[in-house]
Each structure stands twice: as structure tokens, then as C-alpha cells.
Amino acid sequence: MFKVLVTDPISDFGLQQLIGAEDVALSQITGLCEEELISIISSYDALLVRSQTKVTRRVMEAGSRLKVIARAGVGVDNIDLEAATSRGIIVVNAPDGNTVTTCEHTFAMMMALARHIPQAYAKTIAGHWDRKSFLGVELRNKVLGVLGLGRIGIELSKRAAAFGMDIVGYDPYLSKERADKLGIKLLTMDEIIRTADFLSVHTPLTKETHHLIARPQFNVMKRGMRIVNCARGGIIDEVSLMEALDKGIVAGAAFDVFENEPPVAEHPFLKHPKIIVTPHLGASTLEAQENVALDVSEQVIHILRNEPFKNAVNMPVVPKELLNKLQPCFALCEQLGKSLAQMTDGAVREVAVECEGNLADLDTSLLIPYVLKGLLSHHLGSERVNVVNAVHLAKSRDIHLLVRKSVLAQSSTSEITIRLKTTIEERWVSGSALPGAQGRITRIGPYPVDITPEGYVLLISQNDKPGIIGRVGNLLGNNGINIATMQVGRNEIGGSAVMILKIDNKASANVIEALLEIPEIKRVREIIFD
Ligand SMILES: NC(=O)C1=CN([C@@H]2O[C@H](COP(=O)(O)OP(=O)(O)OC[C@H]3O[C@@H](n4cnc5c(N)ncnc54)[C@H](O)[C@@H]3O)[C@@H](O)[C@H]2O)C=CC1
Numbered sequence: 001m002f003k004v005l006v007t008d009p010i011s012d013f014g015l016q017q018l019i020g021a022e023d024v025a026l027s028q029i030t031g032l033c034e035e036e037l038i039s040i041i042s043s044y045d046a047l048l049v050r051s052q053t054k055v056t057r058r059v060m061e062a063g064s065r066l067k068v069i070a071r072a073g074v075g076v077d078n079i080d081l082e083a084a085t086s087r088g089i090i091v092v093n094a095p096d097g098n099t100v101t102t103c104e105h106t107f108a109m110m111m112a113l114a115r116h117i118p119q120a121y122a123k124t125i126a127g128h129w130d131r132k133s134f135l136g137v138e139l140r141n142k143v144l145g146v147l148g149l150g151r152i153g154i155e156l157s158k159r160a161a162a163f164g165m166d167i168v169g170y171d172p173y174l175s176k177e178r179a180d181k182l183g184i185k186l187l188t189m190d191e192i193i194r195t196a197d198f199l200s201v202h203t204p205l206t207k208e209t210h211h212l213i214a215r216p217q218f219n220v221m222k223r224g225m226r227i228v229n230c231a232r233g234g235i236i237d238e239v240s241l242m243e244a245l246d247k248g249i250v251a252g253a254a255f256d257v258f259e260n261e262p263p264v265a266e267h268p269f270l271k272h273p274k275i276i277v278t279p280h281l282g283a284s285t286l287e288a289q290e291n292v293a294l295d296v297s298e299q300v301i302h303i304l305r306n307e308p309f310k311n312a313v314n315m316p317v318v319p320k321e322l323l324n325k326l327q328p329c330f331a332l333c334e335q336l337g338k339s340l341a342q343m344t345d346g347a348v349r350e351v352a353v354e355c356e357g358n359l360a361d362l363d364t365s366l367l368i369p370y371v372l373k374g375l376l377s378h379h380l381g382s383e384r385v386n387v388v389n390a391v392h393l394a395k396s397r398d399i400h401l402l403v404r405k406s407v408l409a410q411s412s413t414s415e416i417t418i419r420l421k422t423t424i425e426e427r428w429v430s431g432s433a434l435p436g437a438q439g440r441i442t443r444i445g446p447y448p449v450d451i452t453p454e455g456y457v458l459l460i461s462q463n464d465k466p467g468i469i470g471r472v473g474n475l476l477g478n479n480g481i482n483i484a485t486m487q488v489g490r491n492e493i494g495g496s497a498v499m500i501l502k503i504d505n506k507a508s509a510n511v512i513e514a515l516l517e518i519p520e521i522k523r524v525r526e527i528i529f530d
């Protein structure tokens, strides 16, 4: 039974998937402080949060069973991603479910700002009929600057265009072609800041976007501009904004998010007549909350059941088409990594993935985590290594990772070769995988083989002399070990040779020692595929 903990208010409708799953036990405990969460997290396999719960390194250290942390929403700045990755915990989010809702909130804030609606409402219900203080401005023909043209920024631009606004924007990942289609004029940050009548930020909060808008930017803005932040507190420097309001550079500001949430009672935004605020309500609609809860619930179930899932934040995003092509290779790569771990000596220094045939033109760097999982699990334990943290673990051990098209392009089929360099030797194995079929190991070093990576395999290197195969067969038979298949190879008559035996049960250390006593046998390795 998988234990799942929900620590923020999450839509019950969306959680139905988890509640209904027969292999899941769900607990909902909200309002926990860090220490309280630390004291209970060790018995849970999955943690579901929104933005209130701070999932710190300490929480993860205490969560020894944690396999997945799911964020019912977009921003994952409340989760220590580095700690999650190094501990092999998958972090997933729900990036699409609240886009329109957040965009609509931003638009509502922009309109409220243009027409002073919150201030006028407060005065009216306080008994004042004041029609002079709230002269507004139209959105029509105004320049809207959008910083961050991802999901929300683009939706906002579409709506603003319908209101007759001129949209200028900046996003390092939006192409000019796409921007043209959307009617967005791409400008530099500086140009946008100097020309915008309304400015709205829609980037994530990162080291680069922290205080993206601060004193130097406010100082060159159009006098009387208005600014909106429905993304993350900290993208706009709160202190500089207060100065810009006082200097008359900024005519009004609308904030849904704060550098520290909730803000303290004395926070200057809460008293300023030209600032309107909401308590991080951007994603708070019935629809968005159902969408994101449904989305993460499904992902949590898939991850716990070891099924394919989407939207991992700390793993590369793989286009579906590429995933379909590479999927058959994942298990094979893990087994190739596992086999190399058992046949090499010395500390691992370099791992190279070489692909040929149909695979050579794909982004095969995605195979590396699987190779490393097989390789490193052998040394570090399968509990500690998974495809989320494998690259991190390798890099932190100064293991050099390479991906290249194979120079051994001998076959038209898709073959993968993994080359391993250690401090004392270099070895390589190749394999091939077809959709719907189990992968096969096709080469061990220079020797062509054909074995399915399962059960027990004995790898024996010897000098090519008559009688050795018989002696090996006898020795194994005398020890009750049945040989399922046997393949032999050699580089030249009387040269170096190998024997690859698939055996039905494990060879003990005594049997391996006895094999090594046979003259001409130079090396014996048992590879266990589990
Ligand atoms: N107030 C609320 O309740 C909500 C807030 N959000 C926040 O809104 C923000 C945007 O969300 P989405 O549009 O879904 O994300 P997204 O990932 O689709 O878009 C973010 C865009 O920002 C761009 N970007 C990153 N650094 C930039 C920079 N220095 N300058 C310009 N562009 C930059 C990225 O290239 C990306 O296209 C996030 O911070 C998210 O956490 C999202 C949902 C609800």
C-alpha cells in the first residue's frame, strides 16, 4: 500500500483518483510547520502540496521513503529541487491546469488598476459617494509590456489584443515567427521597460529573475505607468516600487504575490492607496483547482506504480515522439550498465553512450540516466540510485559522460554501445532493442554474442586451447549448475578467447575459484541480471 500525504488544501474532486485507488492510502493534514512535517514524513511515499508547504532539504532528509513530491500548480519555488534531485525524488507539477485562470486574474487586476475598482468599492461601502478621486484610464491603445511569454504571458497577450492594446514582450524562448502570429512585438527588456504603459511579469522566480525590475528599471520607465505582478513575489523589488510610486513614476501597482507570504501586517503595500493586492489568488478558481489536482493525482499514481508519467520538473522533458522511439532502449541501457559494473575493475572515470543505425540521429543523451542507474546501483545500492539522481551522482563523482554516434557503424539495426573507462581498464558492451521485444546483448567487447539480459551469465576469458570448454562444462555439472546456452568467440586461432555461459542458477564463489584454477582461464566474471 502506497502512503500519500496532502499538506495544502487541494480540490477533493481532483483527489478522487487517489482516494479511489486500491493501492493508495491518503492522508490530508494541512497547516503543518516544517518541524511537524519532518516528524511524520518518514512513513509516506508521496507528498502533494500547493504553494504554502515549504518542502525543504530537511523535510526530504526525513522522508526516507519519499519517491515523489507533486506540486498542484506551476511554480516549484517552494520545493528544494536540488535536494530532491540529489536524493532521487521525482518532482512533478501541473503546468497547464491553471494557465487561463491565472491569466484572467492578471487581466482582472489590470482592469481594476486602470479603473481603481477596489479603492472605489471600499470608499463607496464606507458611505462616500466620491466620483472625483477615481478618474481611470482606458486599456485601448495603451502599450502592454509582457515579460515572460510562456503559457500565462501568451494568454494575457491574446486577451489584451482583443482590448485594443499594443503588446510588446520579451522571452528568450519565443521565436519571432510565433510572436508575429500572436501579434506580439518582440523588444529588448530595456525597450519594453521604457515604452510600457502597463507592465506585467510572467516569468518564474529564479536567480536571474530575482529583482528583474528594481530601481534602475523604474528610473527609466514612462511616468504614470502601471505595473502588475501575478507571477512570484521577488521578481519586482518591493522597496524600489515604493520609491517609484512616491516619485510619481508608477501610477499604480497590482500585486497577487509577495516576497514573503503572507506579508506582515505592517507591509507598506497593504496601506498604499495606489497599490491593490490579492492573497495569491491567481490560480484560485474551481476549474483550475480541479484541473491541477486531477493532473498531479494521476502522475503520483503512475510514479508510485512505476508507470510512465509526464511533467517531471527535475528530469528532462522528452517529446512524445522521441519517447516512443527511445522507450524500448531504457531497460536495455540499464542492463548494459549493470553488466559493465560487474565485469570491470577500478573506479569508473568515463561512460560513453554510442548509438548507430536509426538511433544515431536521435537525442540519445536521454539514455544516459538509464545506463548510469544500472551501473551505479551495483556500487551504491539500488535504493539510492534512480533515473532522477543518476546523472547528479555520476557528476558529483567526477565521472565524465559522453554521447556520440558510433564509429562501429557495422549494422543497419539500431545498436547501442556503452563504453566504460575505469582507472585501470576500458570495456564495452553493445545491445539492441526493438519495440515490444526484450532487448538483447549483441556484443561483449569485440565478441559478437546474442543473449537476453536476465538470470545468470558467466563470462570466462581464456587462451584458445583445446579441452577447456569440456573442463568448464564438467566442473559446472559436478556442482549442480545447468548450462542453458553457451557461446564462444576468439580473436584468432590460439589467441584470446571468451566463453559466455547462460546458467540456470548462481555460481558460488567456490565454483568461480575452481574455474580460475583451470590452466589457461585468465578471468571469470559472473553477471547477475535482476
Ligand atoms: N499567482 C498565481 O497564483 C500563479 C502564479 N504562477 C506563476 O506564473 C509564472 C508563469 O507561469 P507560466 O506562464 O505557466 O510559466 P511558463 O514556464 O509557461 O512561462 C514562463 C516564461 O518565462 C520565461 N522567462 C524565464 N526567464 C525570463 C527572463 N529573464 N525574461 C523573460 N522571460 C523569461 C520563460 O522562457 C518562459 O517562457 C510562474 O512564476 C508561476 O509560478 C502560475 C500560476 C498561478
Ligand SMILES: O=C(O)CCC(=O)C(=O)O
Residues within 6 Å of the ligand: 050, 051, 072, 073, 074, 075, 076, 098, 280, 281, 282, 283, 284
Ligand atoms: O496553489 C496555488 O494556489 C498557487 C498557484 C501558483 O502560484 C502556481 O501554480 O505557481
